[in-house]
Amino acid sequence: MNDFTAADEPLALFSEWLAEAEKSEPDDASAMALATTDTAGMPDVRMVLLKGFNANGFVFYGNSESDKGRELAANRNAAAVFYWKSLHRQVRIRGPVERVSDAEADAYFATRALQSRIGAWASQQSRPLESRLALEAAVAKYAAKFALGAIPRPPYWIGYRIRTLSIEFWSRGIFRLHDRIRFSRAAPHGEWEKQRLYP
DSSP states (O other): OOOGGGOSOHHHHHHHHHHHHHHHOSSOTTEEEEEEEOTTSOEEEEEEEOOEEETTEEEEEEETTSHHHHHHHHOOEEEEEEEETTTTEEEEEEEEEEEOOHHHHHHHHHHSOHHHHHHHHHOOTTSOOSOHHHHHHHHHHHHHHTTTSOOOOOTTEEEEEEOOSEEEEEEOOGGGOOEEEEEEOSSTTSOOEEEEEOO
């Protein structure tokens, strides 16, 4: 295994690690735990799927009227962590969050499976649900509504981009002497600074 601590650029290293995880993880190597905070400062966390990354940041999608959507509207900062148990590796990212363009969100929404697009219309995410039957009725309603044409993206279903200010890589070591490096910068598109960290 190459010494990842010698890397001098985080996105290339992340791309390499993700590609390896896609081969070794049984399911959803792109799953990440996304942490946000509510207006009282109480933290919240849930799993989402990474849908793209580049020099501009890490992108995921969701319902802006959900808990995470309301929390991100109130505090446009987030953190996320990937954990790949099969590789004994972890990556943590932090930074401010911005909305992706409508064109970018439309393009991704169009690639989703038909039932997932219908589900985006049917689910009032994070809000009380009276019964499973009510959800199934909503799915049937929107399946009928969009039976004969394209399914547009709901206006509340949007994309978010974490403009990464910190990326930390962790790999398990023997006797808990793990390897850790952190890349950080003061602003998006700034120059990365690298530090090796104690386990």
